[in-house]
Amino acid sequence: MTLLQLRALRKSFGSLMAIDGLDFDVEAGRITSVIGPNGAGKTTLFNLISGRISADAGTVVFKDRAIDGLPPDAIARLGIARSFQITNIFPGLTALENVRLAVQVRAPRALSPWCPAERLGGVTLRALAVLDRVGLGAHRDRPARTLSHGDQRHLEIAMTLATGPELLLLDEPTAGMSAVETATTMALIVEIAQDVTVLIIEHDMELVMRLSHHVMVMAAGRKIAEGPADVVARDDEVRRVYLGGL
Amino acid sequence: MSVELLLVSVLYGLTLASTLILIASGLSLIFGIVGVVNFAHGSFCMLGAYVGYSVVAATGSFWLALLIAPIAVVLVAVVIERLGLRPLYRLGHLYQLFLTFALSLVFSNLVLWIWGGDNLSIPKPSYLSGFVMISDIAYPKFRLFVLLFSGALALALWLVVARTTWGAVLRAGLHDIELVEAFGIDTDRLVMTVFALAAALAAVAGVVVGAMRNVNPEMDLDLINSALLVVVIGGLGSFRGAVAGSLVLGFADAFGAQIWPGLAKFTPWIVMVAVLLWRPEGLVRDV
Amino acid sequence: MSLTRLSGIAVVALLVLLPLGAGRLYSDYYVALGIRVLVFALFLMGFDLLAGYAGLISFGHAMFFGTGAYAAALMLKYATTSVWVVLAASVVVNVVVGAIVGYFAIRAREIYFVFLTFAFAQFFYNFVNTWEFVGAANGLPGIPKATLGAGISLGDRATLYYFTLAVAVAGYAIARCLVRSSYGRVLVGIRENEERARFLGYDATRCLRRAFVISGVYAGVAGSLLAIDQSFVAPTLYYWSISGEVLLMELLGGMGTLAGPVAGAAFVIVLGDTLSSLMAERWLLVMGLIYAACVLFSPTGFAGLVRRLRTSRDPAPAPGAP
Numbered sequence: 117m118t119l120l121q122l123r124a125l126r127k128s129f130g131s132l133m134a135i136d137g138l139d140f141d142v143e144a145g146r147i148t149s150v151i152g153p154n155g156a157g158k159t160t161l162f163n164l165i166s167g168r169i170s171a172d173a174g175t176v177v178f179k180d181r182a183i184d185g186l187p188p189d190a191i192a193r194l195g196i197a198r199s200f201q202i203t204n205i206f207p208g209l210t211a212l213e214n215v216r217l218a219v220q221v222r223a224p225r226a227l228s229p230w231c232p233a234e235r236l237g238g239v240t241l242r243a244l245a246v247l248d249r250v251g252l253g254a255h256r257d258r259p260a261r262t263l264s265h266g267d268q269r270h271l272e273i274a275m276t277l278a279t280g281p282e283l284l285l286l287d288e289p290t291a292g293m294s295a296v297e298t299a300t301t302m303a304l305i306v307e308i309a310q311d312v313t314v315l316i317i318e319h320d321m322e323l324v325m326r327l328s329h330h331v332m333v334m335a336a337g338r339k340i341a342e343g344p345a346d347v348v349a350r351d352d353e354v355r356r357v358y359l360g361g362l
Numbered sequence: 363m364s365v366e367l368l369l370v371s372v373l374y375g376l377t378l379a380s381t382l383i384l385i386a387s388g389l390s391l392i393f394g395i396v397g398v399v400n401f402a403h404g405s406f407c408m409l410g411a412y413v414g415y416s417v418v419a420a421t422g423s424f425w426l427a428l429l430i431a432p433i434a435v436v437l438v439a440v441v442i443e444r445l446g447l448r449p450l451y452r453l454g455h456l457y458q459l460f461l462t463f464a465l466s467l468v469f470s471n472l473v474l475w476i477w478g479g480d481n482l483s484i485p486k487p488s489y490l491s492g493f494v495m496i497s498d499i500a501y502p503k504f505r506l507f508v509l510l511f512s513g514a515l516a517l518a519l520w521l522v523v524a525r526t527t528w529g530a531v532l533r534a535g536l537h538d539i540e541l542v543e544a545f546g547i548d549t550d551r552l553v554m555t556v557f558a559l560a561a562a563l564a565a566v567a568g569v570v571v572g573a574m575r576n577v578n579p580e581m582d583l584d585l586i587n588s589a590l591l592v593v594v595i596g597g598l599g600s601f602r603g604a605v606a607g608s609l610v611l612g613f614a615d616a617f618g619a620q621i622w623p624g625l626a627k628f629t630p631w632i633v634m635v636a637v638l639l640w641r642p643e644g645l646v647r648d649v
Numbered sequence: 650m651s652l653t654r655l656s657g658i659a660v661v662a663l664l665v666l667l668p669l670g671a672g673r674l675y676s677d678y679y680v681a682l683g684i685r686v687l688v689f690a691l692f693l694m695g696f697d698l699l700a701g702y703a704g705l706i707s708f709g710h711a712m713f714f715g716t717g718a719y720a721a722a723l724m725l726k727y728a729t730t731s732v733w734v735v736l737a738a739s740v741v742v743n744v745v746v747g748a749i750v751g752y753f754a755i756r757a758r759e760i761y762f763v764f765l766t767f768a769f770a771q772f773f774y775n776f777v778n779t780w781e782f783v784g785a786a787n788g789l790p791g792i793p794k795a796t797l798g799a800g801i802s803l804g805d806r807a808t809l810y811y812f813t814l815a816v817a818v819a820g821y822a823i824a825r826c827l828v829r830s831s832y833g834r835v836l837v838g839i840r841e842n843e844e845r846a847r848f849l850g851y852d853a854t855r856c857l858r859r860a861f862v863i864s865g866v867y868a869g870v871a872g873s874l875l876a877i878d879q880s881f882v883a884p885t886l887y888y889w890s891i892s893g894e895v896l897l898m899e900l901l902g903g904m905g906t907l908a909g910p911v912a913g914a915a916f917v918i919v920l921g922d923t924l925s926s927l928m929a930e931r932w933l934l935v936m937g938l939i940y941a942a943c944v945l946f947s948p949t950g951f952a953g954l955v956r957r958l959r960t961s962r963d964p965a966p967a968p969g970a971p
Contacts, residue, residue, distance in 0.1 A: 393760075399760065399763055399764070401708075446941070446945065449945065450944070450945070453948055456706065457944055457948050459706070459763065460896070460900055460940075460944045461941060461944045461945065463708075463893065463896065463940075464897075464937050464938075464940035464941040464944060465937070465941060467893060467933065467934075467936065467937035467940065468934060468937035468938060468941065471931070471933045471934035471937060472934060475931060475934060583771075583889060586767075587767070587768065587771050590764040590767060590768055591768055593764065594761060594764050594765065594768065598760065598761075627775055627779070628772065628775070628776070631768065631769075631772045634768065635753065638753055642756055
C-alpha cells in the first residue's frame with residue numbers, strides 16, 4: 117500500500133532550485149532510504165513532507181489525503197513524525213519528561229488546564245516503555261542536555277516513536293555517532309520498522325545497504341535512481357554522481 | 363492636496379525616514395549580528411542629544427556637538443558591550459535583552475538627574491535656521507539640512523555595507539555568524555564594531571532630532587518605539603528592511619499629520635497593523 | 650509538612666494579620682501598601698505563567714493593567730458598584746484585548762513578540778492619554794467605592810485589603826493548578842523548544858495565545874483592584890515603567906517558579922516605597938542598577954538563591970523551571 121505519494125514536487129529558494137520536479141512513492145511497511153550527495157535536496161524533501169516549508173508546486177499525499185500546505189503540527193497529528201539533522205529535543209527537561217510530552221499529544225486531556233499532569237498515568241507508563249525500547253531507561257531522570265550525543269539522538273527517536281506515527285522520517289540518525297552507536301541505532305531502526313514505515317536520509321552506505329528494502333537516489337533536486345539497494349548500487353548514473361562512493 | 367503641500371509632505375517624510383534609517387538600521391544590525399534587541403538604543407540617541415546640548419552650551423558650536431556626541435556615546439556603548447553583554451552570551455539573548463532594558467531605565471533616570479526634566483533645545487547655527495519658501499509654504503531650513511545630512515550618512519552607510527570588504531563580512535555575519543568565524547574572522551571585534559557604529563549613528567541622529575524638535579527625558583521612549591515599529595514593518599536583521607520600514611513610517615508620519623491631524627499620532631500603528639496583516643514577516647523577507 | 654508549605658502558610662498568616670495592627674501599632678498607610686503588594690503579586694502570577702513557563706517576555710503588560718483599571722473605573726462610575734460585575738467586566742475586556750494583541754504578537758518569529766507588546770502598550774498609553782471621554786492626561790478622579798453585596802462596602806480599607814487578599818490567594822491557587830496541568834507542561838515544552846513541540850503535534854501558537862490571554866486577565870484584575878482602592882485612574886497606569894517594573898519583579902523573583910516573582914513583587918514594592926521616601930525620583934535609578942546587577946550576577950533571582958541554598962544541604966533535582 118502506498119503510504120506517501122509525491123508528485124511533481126518543486127521548491128526553489130531564490131535562484132536555487134532545491135527540488136526540481138520530484139515523483140516518489142513510499143510503500144508502507146518497509147524501510148526506504150534517501151541518499152545523494154550534499155545539496156541534493158534530501159533535507160528539503162523532509163521539510164516539505166513534514167510541513168516545515170511549503171512547496172512551490174506539486175502535491176504531497178499521505179494516506180489519500182493532501183497534506184501540502186498544512187502546518188507541521190497538523191501533519192504530525194496525522195501520523196508523520198520526524199527527527200532532525202541537528203538533534204531537536206527539550207534540553208532542560210529530563211529524558212522521561214521529553215518522551216512524556218511526545219506521548220501526551222495523543223492523550224485525551226493533553227491540553228487540559230486543570231488536569232494535573234501526574235493524573236495522566238498512562239502517559240508516564242507508555243513513556244517509560246518507549247524509553248526502555250531505545251535503551252535509555254536508566255537515564256530517565258537525567259536532563260536531556262547532559263546525555264551523550266548518541267543518547268540524545270536516540271532520545272529524539274524515542275520521542276518520534278512515542279507519538280505513535282505511521283510514517284517516521286529520520287534525518288541522518290547516525291550523524292556524529294561512533295561505530296558502536298551506529299550499530300545500536302541500526303538494530304533499533306530494524307526493530308522499529310516492524311510497526312512503523314521508515315524513511316531515512318543517510319550518508320552511511322553500509323547502513324543503507326544492510327537496512328533498506330528500497331533506496332531512492334537524489335541529485336540536484338531530482339530523483340536519479342530508485343529500487344532495491346543492490347540494484348541501485350550498480351546503476352551507472354548513481355556511480356557517476358557518487359564518484360565511486362558506493 | 364495642493365502640489366506644494368504634497369512636495370512639503372514628501373520632503374518631510376524623507377527627512378523623518380532618513381533619521382529613522384540611522385536609528386533603525388543600527389538596531390537591526392545589532393540584532394542581526396549580536397542577536398540582541400538593544401532596548402538601550404533609544405537611550406543612545408537620547409544621550410547623544412543631551413551631550414550635544416551640553417557641547418553647544420559650552421562651546422557654541424553645533425558641528426562640534428555632532429562630532430563629540432557620537433564619540434561619547436560610542437565609549438559608553440563599548441563599555442556596555444564589553445562588561446555587560448559579553449559575559450551574558452552564555453546565558454542567551456533573553457538576559458542580554460533584560461540588561462539593555464535595565465540600562466535604558468538607568469540612562470533615562472540618569473539624564474533626569476543630570477539635566478533635569480525640562481525640555482531643552484539645541485540652538486541651531488544661524489545659517490541653518492529660518493525658512494525657505496516653497497511656493498507659498500514656509501519650510502524650515504533646518505529640516506532640509508537634516509534631510510541632506512542624514513541622507514548622506516545613510517547613503518554612506520549603505521555604501522559601506524554593500525560595497526566594501528568589511529560590509530561583505532558584515533553581510534555574511536548577518537547570515538551566519540559561525541560561518542564567518544570559521545573563516546578566521548575575529549567575530550568579537552566585528553560585534554564590537556557593529557555595536558559602536560550603531561551607537562554612533564544613533565547619537566548623531568539624536569543630536570539632529572534633538573535640534574529639529576527638542577531634547578527631553580522621554581525621547582528615548584519615543585525613539586525606541588519608532589525604531590521598533592520600523593523594524594517590525596521592514597523586517598528584522600537587514601539594512602534593506604530598515605530602509606524600507608523607515609520610508610514607510612516616515613511617509614506615514616508626514617502624510618498622516620496632513621490628512622488627519624487629530625489622529626496623526628496613531629498613523630504609525632495603523633500602518634504597522636496593516637503591514638502585519640498583509641505580510642506578517644515584514645516588508646523585506648530577511649536573510 | 651515541608652518547609653515550603655510551612656513558609657507559605659506563615660506568609661499568608663502574616664498577611665492576614667497585617668490590618669489588625671493598623672492605627673494602633675503602625676499607620677494605616679501600611680495596609681494601603683499591602684494592597685499594592687497584593688495587586689502586583691496577582692499581576693506577577695499571570696506574568697510568570699507567560700514569561701517563566703511559556704517563555705514569552707512581554708514588554709507591554711501595562712496595557713492589561715491599565716485596561717483593567719479603566720474598565721473598573723468606568724463600570725463603577727456608570728454601571729454598577731458590585732465588585733463582582735466590575736471584575737467580570739474587566740476579565741471580558743482583557744480577554745478581548747489579549748486575543749487581538751495576541752493574534753498579532755504571537756507569530757512564527759518569537760522575537761517580534763517583544764517589539765509588538767511594547768508597541769501595542771505604547772499605543773494604548775497614547776490613546777488613553779488623548780481620549781477625552783476618560784479624562785485624557787488627567788485621568789478619572791472620584792470613582793465610587795465598590796460593594797461586595799449584602800451591604801458590605803469595599804470603601805473601608807481593611808475590608809478591601811481582605812478582599813484583595815482573598816482574590817490573590819485564589820489567583821495563586823489557580824495559577825499553581827495551571828502550571829501543574831498537562832497544559833502547563835506543554836507550555837514548558839514550547840519554551841524549551843518550540844519547533845520540537847510543533848513537530849510532535851502541538852499547536853504552539855494557540856497554546857501561547859491562550860497563555861497570553863490568561864496572563865492578561867491576571868494583570869487586568871490586578872489593575873481593577875488598584876483602581877478600586879485608589880478611586881482614581883490615570884494614563885500612568887499604562888506607562889512603560891509599569892511593564893518595566895513587572896519585568897524587574899519577575900527577574901528578581903526567579904522566572905518560572907510562581908512563588909519567586911510574587912516575592913519579587915513584594916520586594917520591589919516595599920523597597921521602592923522605602924527608597925522613594927529616601928531619595929525621591931532618584932530611586933528609579935537605583936532600581937535600574939539593582940536590575941542590571943541581578944541580570945549580571947544572579948539571573949535566577951531569589952528562587953535561584955533559595956534553590957542553591959537548599960541543594961547545598963540536600964541535593965534533590967529541581968522542578969521543571971528554566
